[in-house]
Amino acid sequence: MSKKILFLPKYPRMGASSRLRTYQFLPLWEKAGFEVKVSPFFNEFYLKEKYKGQGVTKSNVLASYLNRFWILLGFWKYDLIWVEKEMFPFFPAWAEWVLSKLGKGYVVDYDDAVFHRYDMARRPVVRKWLGKKIDGVMRHANIVWAGNSYLGNWATKAGAKRVMILPTVIDPERYSIKEYASSNQVVVGWIGSPTTLKYLNEIMPVLEKLSKELGVVIQVVGGNSDWKFDGSLKLIQWTEEGEVSAIQGMDIGVMPLPDDPWEKGKCAYKLIQYMACGLPVVASPVGMNADVVFHGENGFLAKSQEEWYGYLKMLILDRELRREMGGKGFELVKEHYTIERNFEVMVRELRMLNY
Structure with missing residues (x-):
């Protein structure tokens, strides 16, 4: 019987970090015999608003939180929960703590210094209540995948059980060396x-x-x-x-x-x-x-x-x-x-x- 993985990226495929850290690996997981389900936190509508630099629709953001909560209620159906950065942005790491005590826990992936969004936040209330949030997410995880040594060292200092450096990489099937045609314009x-x-x-x-x-x-x-x-x-x-x-x-x-x-x-x-x-x-x-x-x-x-x-x-x-x-x-x-x-x-x- 194939093992089931629930991937919880932050964004749909349009979001660069999620596309590169989660979506481009899905064919490899499926080829290896895993059954995968992907449930991004935010949707494409949110990303389009963000890229345009306009305010985000609050009802859409609220729906994102409710959808993530609903998905997590079925955690027991999966052999592995794979989280990108955090379960709920700007919420304490309660969900991560609960998941670490139930089932088989989770692994978490970072390609950005998201902890600085909290410990260096402009609002004192965010720094006070969430400044160490990502440390907790890292500490509760079974594995922390870190995109570089700066992120990996942070996870180690936070008390993570196991830290592995995984750089953000390319699919070599899509890339090839350019042809160096003669041109006077560089x-x-x-x-x-x-x-x-x-x-x-x-x-x-x-x-x-x-x-x-x-x-x-x-x-x-x-x-x-x-x-x-x-x-x-x-x-x-x-x-x-x-x-x-x-x-x-x-x-x-x-x-x-x-x-x-x-x-x-x-x-x-x-x-x-x-x-x-x-x-x-x-x-x-x-x-x-x-x-x-x-x-x-x-x-x-x-x-x-x-x-x-x-x-x-x-x-x-x-x-x-x-x-x-x-x-x-x-x-x-x-x-x-x-x-x-x-x-x-x-x-x-x-x-x-x-x-």
């Missing part, structure tokens, strides 16, 4: 969402300068259509089907980040995507970026505006350097950052716990 690209476009503003002066000096095109995938940029700009709407070809249309991939607590929890997925298409990268040395980028080999780590300008200009002017670094990044991803590799780790760990 494209520097970024991929993300409207909520993360703010990070690109960190290096906007550098990008504008390079665009004017060297005729570079800046390609933004998944940003806001009204993003202001004084230079040659190409905006592409993100789609799951078109993201790979959009990245392959770039020559250099960038991932700027401020050195702040929340950003230290980022899992460098943009860089992994760029490398999976054979692009050299330039990134801020924040969080997992410093683990993925081997400075001077598959890209550069830039600490200042001057370094951003210098490293990007070097790559823009040297096509062979781009090809060489891109090839090394491609090999790194094939070896370490694929769904097959992560799946092997997950199955092995679950078997050790008799799931």
Whole structure:
């Protein structure tokens, strides 16, 4: 009889973190003989409102809480409960505590420093009553899957029973190295969402300068259509089907980040995507970026505006350097950052716990 897993992601497939940490693995679970059910907390309507930057419909949010409560009433039907981040946002970890005492418990997955949403919240009441909430969620879990070492170290300090580092990875069937056609116009690209476009503003002066000096095109995938940029700009709407070809249309991939607590929890997925298409990268040395980028080999780590300008200009002017670094990044991803590799780790760990 096949074992049943209840996946409780935060978002439907449209949400990047849930798509990459839960949904892209579902075919592998089913192929391995597991029966899976997926119940996201929020729905697509909520995500669309969030991406538009408008207020969310309160009745829709309330329905999300009620639906999650209803789903959890049937926990006994499953051999494993797989939680993304937390059961109920902005509620104490009561549900996690109850589940840890009943049935077979749960495992929890993190690809963001969600604990800082509570312990660094603006409202004192949130910091007081929920500041240690995620510590409790981690402590009650049978396994904590952590997207990088910053998240993993936090889980260990919180008293988690078992912590495994699982980076956010790509499906190698979808990605291939780009063709390096001769072109005088170099494209520097970024991929993300409207909520993360703010990070690109960190290096906007550098990008504008390079665009004017060297005729570079800046390609933004998944940003806001009204993003202001004084230079040659190409905006592409993100789609799951078109993201790979959009990245392959770039020559250099960038991932700027401020050195702040929340950003230290980022899992460098943009860089992994760029490398999976054979692009050299330039990134801020924040969080997992410093683990993925081997400075001077598959890209550069830039600490200042001057370094951003210098490293990007070097790559823009040297096509062979781009090809060489891109090839090394491609090999790194094939070896370490694929769904097959992560799946092997997950199955092995679950078997050790008799799931």
